[in-house]
Structures are given as C-alpha cells and as structure tokens.
Amino acid sequence: QKEVEQDPGPLSVPEGAIVSLNCTYSNSAFQYFMWYRQYSRKGPELLMYTYSSGNKEDGRFTAQVDKSSKYISLFIRDSQPSDSATYLCAMSAVSGTYKYIFGTGTRLKVLA
Amino acid sequence: NAGVTQTPKFQVLKTGQSMTLQCAQDMNHEYMSWYRQDPGMGLRLIHYSVGAGITDQGEVPNGYNVSRSTTEDFPLRLLSAAPSQTSVYFCASSPGTAIEKLFFGSGTQLSVL
Numbered sequence: 001q002k003e004v005e006q007d008p009g010p011l012s013v014p015e016g017a018i019v020s021l022n023c024t025y026s027n028s029a030f031q032y033f034m035w036y037r038q039y040s041r042k043g044p045e046l047l048m049y050t051y052s053s054g055n056k057e058d059g060r061f062t063a064q065v066d067k068s069s070k071y072i073s074l075f076i077r078d079s080q081p082s083d084s085a086t087y088l089c090a091m092s093a094v095s096g097t098y099k100y101i102f103g104t105g106t107r108l109k110v111l112a
Numbered sequence: 113n114a115g116v117t118q119t120p121k122f123q124v125l126k127t128g129q130s131m132t133l134q135c136a137q138d139m140n141h142e143y144m145s146w147y148r149q150d151p152g153m154g155l156r157l158i159h160y161s162v163g164a165g166i167t168d169q170g171e172v173p174n175g176y177n178v179s180r181s182t183t184e185d186f187p188l189r190l191l192s193a194a195p196s197q198t199s200v201y202f203c204a205s206s207p208g209t210a211i212e213k214l215f216f217g218s219g220t221q222l223s224v225l
C-alpha cells in the first residue's frame with residue numbers, strides 16, 4: 001500500500017461546479033500538507049500549504065485536513081475551465097527537509 | 113524574473129549514453145532538488161542540495177550524480193542511461209525559510225531507447 005493515495009481521475013465537471021479533490025494517507029506522523037497544480041507539460045505550482053488539522057481558504061480554494069481520518073481535501077468553488085489541470089497532494093512529517101511524499105495526482109477537466 | 117530554468121526540454125538517448133540535465137534558478141534559493149515523474153508513481157526525489165557544495169540523496173538516487181558549485185546551478189548527470197530512466201525530470205528550488213514552497217521548472221522529457 002502506498003503511503004499516499006490519490007484517485008487519478010479524470011474528473012469532469014461543468015463550469016461553476018464545486019470540485020472536491022482528496023488524498024488519503026497512512027503515516028500518522030505527517031503534519032505538513034500541500035496541494036500543487038500542474039498544467040499539461042508544465043511543472044507543478046504550489047496552491048495551498050497547511051500545517052496540522054483544520055481549514056485554510058484562499059479565494060476559490062479551500063484546503064481541509066482531517067488527521068483523525070488521515071484524509072485531506074481541496075475544494076474549488078465556482079470552477080473555471082482554466083482550473084483544468086492535474087492536482088497533486090504532498091505531505092511531510094518534518095518541516096525543513098525534502099522528505100515529501102507526493103500523490104500521483106488527479107486530473108480535473110472543467111467543461112465550459 | 114525567469115524562476116527555475118531547465119534545459120533541454122526534450123532528449124532522446126541510447127542505452128549506455130551519458131548526459132547532463134541543466135537547472136538554473138535566479139531567485140537566490142538555497143535549496144534545490146531533482147524529481148522524476150512517472151505515470152502512477154507520483155513525483156520522486158532523486159537528489160537535493162541545501163546550499164553550494166552540499167548535496168544529498170533522495171528516494172531514487174541510483175544512476176544519477178549531482179554537484180552544486182554555485183547557488184544558481186544544480187545539474188543532474190546520468191552516468192550510463194538505461195530504459196528505466198525514461199521519465200519526466202523536474203528541478204525545483206525553495207527559499208531557505210519556506211522549504212515546503214517548491215518552485216518547479218517546466219521539466220525535461222527524457223526517453224532512453
């Protein structure tokens with residue numbers, strides 16, 4: 001079993017829909033959680049970064065961490081065709097190191 | 113501001129050939145790293161550096177060498193290419209105070225025949 005599991009998709013939604021992207025993990029030591037967005041043939045770019053449990057909001061994006069369930073989510077409100085990309089979760093047990101574990105990514109298509 | 117620049121964008125090698133993937137950043141970041149991205153595997157860390165003259169191995173270092181002689185550059189060398197090294201390679205950097213905020217280059221797509 002992988003340490004981080006992520007549904008590869010593709011997930012297709014109509015424009016304006018609320019999108020929910022999820023990752024589950026098995027290592028209870030993970031404390032730092034990140035979401036990256038990757039457009040086709042581009043490098044990933046950091047969207048959201050959260051520490052420990054709780055929610056964090058940035059515009060149309062909300063990151064949620066449930067450590068008791070070992071489950072993290074990224075919600076996208078009012079989704080746009082420009083949100084079509086692959087979304088990668090990443091997590092780490094220790095800050096200040098490169099010991100991140102990345103999910104395999106979920107491909108999202110927002111249809112106009 | 114160019115950010116993280118990787119060259120080449122595409123490369124085809126024959127088994128046994130060697131080559132160097134170039135990575136340069138102009139943000140004065142202390143931390144630089146190399147990842148490979150394979151279908152169904154996610155991003156995996158090959159090597160990383162916490163500053164000029166300091167490098168360390170990541171999760172999948174075999175078959176790759178790195179060096180860091182300047183803050184700006186972090187080349188990745190394939191010593192003797194194998195088909196298993198066919199992948200998309202990303203260089204990433206981050207500022208010393210926010211290592212979780214990785215800035216990625218646009219990648220090098222490598223095929224080894």
